[in-house]
Amino acid sequence: MNEVCFKNIDKENPSSLATYEATGGYSVWRKILHGELSPEAILGELKTSGLRGRGGAGFPTGLKWSFMPRNQDGQKYVVCNSDEGEPGTCKDRDILRFNPHSVIEGMAIAGYVMGATVGYNYIRGEFMEPYYRFEEALKEAYDAGLLGGDIGDSEVNFDLHTHLGAGAYICGEETALLESLEGKKGQPRFKPPFPANVGLYGMPTTINNTESFASVPDILARGGQWFADLGVPNSGGCKLFSVTGHVTKPANFEIPMGTPFSELLKMAGGLREGRTLKAVIPGGSSTPVLPADDAMKMTMDYDSIEQVGSMLGAGSVIVMDDTTCMVAALTRLAHFYYDESCGQCTPCREGTGWMYRVLKRIMDGQGKIQDLDLLMSVQDKIMGNTICALGDAAAMPVESFIRHFRHEFEYYIKHGKSMVENDG
Amino acid sequence: MISEQAKQQIDTWVAKYPAGYQSSAVMEALKIVQAENDGSLTSELIQAVADYLEMPVISAHEVATFYENYNHKPVGKHVIRFCHNISCMLNGADDLISYLETKTGVKTGEVSEDGLVSVKKVECLGACVGAPMFQIGDQYYENLTPQKIDEILDGLQ
Numbered sequence: 001m002n003e004v005c006f007k008n009i010d011k012e013n014p015s016s017l018a019t020y021e022a023t024g025g026y027s028v029w030r031k032i033l034h035g036e037l038s039p040e041a042i043l044g045e046l047k048t049s050g051l052r053g054r055g056g057a058g059f060p061t062g063l064k065w066s067f068m069p070r071n072q073d074g075q076k077y078v079v080c081n082s083d084e085g086e087p088g089t090c091k092d093r094d095i096l097r098f099n100p101h102s103v104i105e106g107m108a109i110a111g112y113v114m115g116a117t118v119g120y121n122y123i124r125g126e127f128m129e130p131y132y133r134f135e136e137a138l139k140e141a142y143d144a145g146l147l148g149g150d151i152g153d154s155e156v157n158f159d160l161h162t163h164l165g166a167g168a169y170i171c172g173e174e175t176a177l178l179e180s181l182e183g184k185k186g187q188p189r190f191k192p193p194f195p196a197n198v199g200l201y202g203m204p205t206t207i208n209n210t211e212s213f214a215s216v217p218d219i220l221a222r223g224g225q226w227f228a229d230l231g232v233p234n235s236g237g238c239k240l241f242s243v244t245g246h247v248t249k250p251a252n253f254e255i256p257m258g259t260p261f262s263e264l265l266k267m268a269g270g271l272r273e274g275r276t277l278k279a280v281i282p283g284g285s286s287t288p289v290l291p292a293d294d295a296m297k298m299t300m301d302y303d304s305i306e307q308v309g310s311m312l313g314a315g316s317v318i319v320m321d322d323t324t325c326m327v328a329a330l331t332r333l334a335h336f337y338y339d340e341s342c343g344q345c346t347p348c349r350e351g352t353g354w355m356y357r358v359l360k361r362i363m364d365g366q367g368k369i370q371d372l373d374l375l376m377s378v379q380d381k382i383m384g385n386t387i388c389a390l391g392d393a394a395a396m397p398v399e400s401f402i403r404h405f406r407h408e409f410e411y412y413i414k415h416g417k418s419m420v421e422n423d424g
Numbered sequence: 425m426i427s428e429q430a431k432q433q434i435d436t437w438v439a440k441y442p443a444g445y446q447s448s449a450v451m452e453a454l455k456i457v458q459a460e461n462d463g464s465l466t467s468e469l470i471q472a473v474a475d476y477l478e479m480p481v482i483s484a485h486e487v488a489t490f491y492e493n494y495n496h497k498p499v500g501k502h503v504i505r506f507c508h509n510i511s512c513m514l515n516g517a518d519d520l521i522s523y524l525e526t527k528t529g530v531k532t533g534e535v536s537e538d539g540l541v542s543v544k545k546v547e548c549l550g551a552c553v554g555a556p557m558f559q560i561g562d563q564y565y566e567n568l569t570p571q572k573i574d575e576i577l578d579g580l581q
């Protein structure tokens with residue numbers, strides 16, 4: 001456990017440069033500065049490592065980096081997505097607080113590989129403590145001569161800045177994030193063109209999640225194969241999982257991919273006394289909910305979670321015991337997506353509002369049994385019909401909650417109250 | 425309209441972006457002038473920021489209304505931003521929000537009579553392992569209980 005992003009978490013001053021360097025930090029970056037590591041070699045190791053994007057979509061990081069037109073003239077950018085806002089997710093906050101240098105080194109390496117000399121770390125506006133920690137680390141790195149122009153006569157340039165958000169979940173979507181970084185409303189762009197061709201200020205840009213960048217230095221220091229072997233086929237390495245909800249010791253755990261969910265649940269202290277497991281959302285609020293039986297069958301890797309009908313997402317495991325009212329839980333999520341839709345596409349803007357109002361009506365005791373089919377048809381009309389994935393993210397909880405827990409919704413509609421007596 | 429000190433702060437943000445892209449600093453600039461104005465924005469302030477950053481005022485207005493961190497009505501000296509999203513909800517956030525409302529006599533969305541606090545329900549603040557939680561200013565308060573809330577409220581001046 002805790003082998004990569006969290007390896008210094010129990011040390012004194014985990015975020016300091018000294019602690020980071022004591023465990024091999026910046027050794028890869030120094031090799032690069034000494035001209036001992038080529039971009040091709042780095043891309044090769046990353047591909048071997050099996051690292052997939054930790055922001056939710058799971059796109060292979062090595063492949064993504066290889067899409068950048070590295071030798072094209074003109075400015076290129078590296079952007080880190082620290083806008084962490086997916087309900088249930090709180091891992092990037094801890095990386096920024098306890099291992100900020102790994103993000104800096106990962107971004108610098110990315111810049112070198114892709115020919116980008118400027119990077120921005122977009123940190124959500126509420127993360128002020130992480131922001132101050134990251135800024136301190138940046139200053140340490142500059143003072144130590146690890147960043148800037150022509151670093152140590154290496155002819156390598158990399159400048160890194162932080163940018164703060166201002167409260168909008170949608171800015172976690174990579175093209176909305178770019179708009180926001182340009183000082184605009186966070187409305188996702190149409191793709192194509194992809195950011196690798198037209199990104200920040202119209203220039204080629206690569207965006208990765210905080211945890212993705214933070215994993216890169218150790219992968220290169222210890223080898224892609226080492227990282228791949230920590231995990232299972234198709235899910236290389238270890239990954240942070242935020243376990244929250246109805247467990248006695250909610251926390252972030254960095255564990256090998258492929259760890260059984262039952263073990264992760266134990267690490268988080270298990271359920272409260274006398275309670276039984278009802279449901280698990282395995283990857284953050286945007287991933288389909290699983291009934292207990294299916295959840296207990298899964299191991300924490302992309303393929304296994306997909307086989308039981310959900311997604312690994314950002315690794316945000318939301319545990320719900322038998323006291324949970326599934327109608328109330330879904331209503332809260334529906335409200336969230338309704339609130340956070342940027343309003344650009346009709347199916348998302350209207351659909352999220354509609355789903356929330358219907359669920360609210362059920363919660364208020366005014367529901368009709370046809371409402372369940374209505375909800376299913378609205379979510380179906382959103383699925384796949386929007387500019388960005390927030391639409392799907394809003395649709396999937398509705399579909400999966402109703403499919404797996406239809407009896408609870410029917411009970412609520414019939415009786416005007418929850419089937420679960422002891423809610424909360 | 426914008427103080428010299430605020431201008432200096434804004435300039436440190438402008439310096440991060442390429443020449444000609446100073447409007448990238450608009451989000452922070454709005455926060456800086458909002459902080460100087462006791463926590464809320466006015467049309468005049470938004471106009472002043474737009475002028476200072478040489479950007480269309482409509483774009484600054486769009487930003488000021490799109491993002492949640494800006495207030496367009498007066499707020500309390502301390503804004504208690506209570507997360508009510510899923511992980512916090514599962515850990516009793518709703519009851520604690522009611523507790524806070526009763527204790528302070530301030531409903532969510534309102535300001536206390538003495539102007540000291542306002543309460544706002546917000547979405548996931550990315551601290552779900554510490555649920556239930558809220559934010560006041562730069563600070564997160566996690567694993568809240570009624571007793572803990574009492575202590576925090578007592579400490580507010």
Ligand SMILES: Cc1cc2nc3c(=O)[nH]c(=O)nc-3n(C[C@H](O)[C@H](O)[C@H](O)COP(=O)(O)O)c2cc1C
Nearest residue numbers: 053054055081083084085172173174208209212389
């Ligand atoms: C609505 C929405 C919200 C998102 N929020 C985040 C986020 O908070 N952090 C993140 O890294 N990725 C988020 N993503 C995914 C990004 O668009 C993007 O895929 C990711 O940052 C790429 O980095 P990765 O390949 O390293 O995962 C979000 C996507 C959507 C559609």
Ligand code: SF4
Nearest residue numbers: 342344345348386388
């Ligand atoms: S799907 Fe929703 S959030 Fe995404 S661009 Fe369309 S309206 Fe905006």
Ligand code: FES
Nearest residue numbers: 507512548549552
């Ligand atoms: S759900 Fe409350 S902090 Fe994430």
